[in-house]
Amino acid sequence: MLLKNLNIDKDHFLAEVWQRKPLVIKKGIQDFQDPIDEHDLAGLAQDADIDSRIVSLNNNNWSVEQGPFDEFEHLCVGKWTLMVQGVDRWIEDINDLAKHFSFIPHWRFDDVMVSYSVPGAGVGPHVDQYDVFLIQGKGKRHWKVGEPDMVVATSPHKNLQQVEPFEPTIDVILEPGDILYIPPGFPHCGESIEPCLTYSVGFRAPNARDLLQPINEALFNQSSLPRYQDQLLSPKRQPQKITKAELVQLTRLVQEELQSSLWEQTLLAHLSDQSLPVEIPEHAYSEQEIYDHLSENGSLHPVLGCRPITFEQDEKRVFINGEVYAFNDELGPRLTQLISNGTAIQMTSLDGAVEGPNSTIVNTLTQLANNGILLVE
Numbered sequence: 001m002l003l004k005n006l007n008i009d010k011d012h013f014l015a016e017v018w019q020r021k022p023l024v025i026k027k028g029i030q031d032f033q034d035p036i037d038e039h040d041l042a043g044l045a046q047d048a049d050i051d052s053r054i055v056s057l058n059n060n061n062w063s064v065e066q067g068p069f070d071e072f073e074h075l076c077v078g079k080w081t082l083m084v085q086g087v088d089r090w091i092e093d094i095n096d097l098a099k100h101f102s103f104i105p106h107w108r109f110d111d112v113m114v115s116y117s118v119p120g121a122g123v124g125p126h127v128d129q130y131d132v133f134l135i136q137g138k139g140k141r142h143w144k145v146g147e148p149d150m151v152v153a154t155s156p157h158k159n160l161q162q163v164e165p166f167e168p169t170i171d172v173i174l175e176p177g178d179i180l181y182i183p184p185g186f187p188h189c190g191e192s193i194e195p196c197l198t199y200s201v202g203f204r205a206p207n208a209r210d211l212l213q214p215i216n217e218a219l220f221n222q223s224s225l226p227r228y229q230d231q232l233l234s235p236k237r238q239p240q241k242i243t244k245a246e247l248v249q250l251t252r253l254v255q256e257e258l259q260s261s262l263w264e265q266t267l268l269a270h271l272s273d274q275s276l277p278v279e280i281p282e283h284a285y286s287e288q289e290i291y292d293h294l295s296e297n298g299s300l301h302p303v304l305g306c307r308p309i310t311f312e313q314d315e316k317r318v319f320i321n322g323e324v325y326a327f328n329d330e331l332g333p334r335l336t337q338l339i340s341n342g343t344a345i346q347m348t349s350l351d352g353a354v355e356g357p358n359s360t361i362v363n364t365l366t367q368l369a370n371n372g373i374l375l376v377e
């Protein structure tokens with residue numbers, strides 16, 4: 001896809017709008033052409049590796065069906081919407097669409113969800129915990145957006161969280177190429193006027209629970225951790241009481257883990273985790289095989305949608321899809337860029353850094369190939 005310009009003043013958007021208020025950007029993408037159609041979308045929804053749903057409203061009854069779908073006829077009744085998550089990992093042009101938003105850090109990016117809905121359909125008024133850019137594809141869609149304090153939760157179906165109808169502060173009809181940005185917590189409701197496609201480019205913002213879970217797992221695998229100690233314990237007359245000093249010492253045990261290199265590494269790995277649909281090669285490649293492949297002008301192709309991250313204080317470590325990889329100083333940023341761009345890695349990309357099959361770089365590339373991040377082609 002030809003990456004057309006995104007019609008947003010990025011500095012102004014980030015300073016005034018991002019995370020603060022919803023915004024309609026008419027003609028956000030000029031001459032927008034849908035990269036896929038509803039038939040392609042239905043094809044993706046048949047795949048068991050892809051998360052999809054059909055939400056419909058029929059005779060005042062909401063229903064929610066989870067994919068994969070073998071057939072659609074009996075589900076696509078009434079006012080229905082088909083939604084497919086993570087389409088950026090399967091369709092290159094959709095991944096390119098997401099690249100419009102690379103002015104926002106990669107670790108905040110979640111995925112591109114694509115929906116198709118028939119006239120009158122939508123998923124009802126609701127709130128998302130995501131920042132989302134809703135790009136209107138073909139068709140017209142009527143959107144209403146309200147204020148966060150207007151939200152009254154309701155659930156017309158056990159798998160459908162909605163909010164009560166709200167007074168809109170934005171009431172707009174989107175046409176192809178228009179964009180609606182909605183920060184987390186703002187109620188919104190989109191109803192198709194014509195059969196339409198919507199591309200939701202979503203950005204996640206973790207909370208403490210999301211962040212503590214990976215460190216909890218990492219600590220579980222540590223063989224020895226410092227324990228609470230109380231050699232200076234004095235006889236207690238009221239043994240039911242826990243002292244402030246004891247509580248402080250217990251809390252410190254946790255705080256120390258949160259300042260450790262394990263925490264930093266676990267957090268960075270977690271932030272890089274995209275749950276990419278990787279295919280692990282049947283037979284693990286050896287360093288020699290990867291070296292020979294590159295020496296014979298072979299390429300290593302990054303898996304679609306891969307967004308590595310690096311920590312600004314140490315670009316030798318590159319975090320990709322939940323794992324850490326060691327690069328060297330010069331090659332770390334360059335290879336990270338190539339993988340982000342989806343550009344194939346060849347011997348010529350490695351700037352003479354490959355001294356032989358035993359070099360660090362070949363070892364790292366071999367790990368990436370064996371983890372399905374680089375495809376040997």
Ligand code: SIN
Pocket residue numbers: 081114115117122123128132134188190198199200
């Ligand atoms: C949709 O595309 O149908 C729903 C998108 C949203 O409201 O988040």
Ligand code: CO
Pocket residue numbers: 126127128188
């Ligand atoms: Co939404």
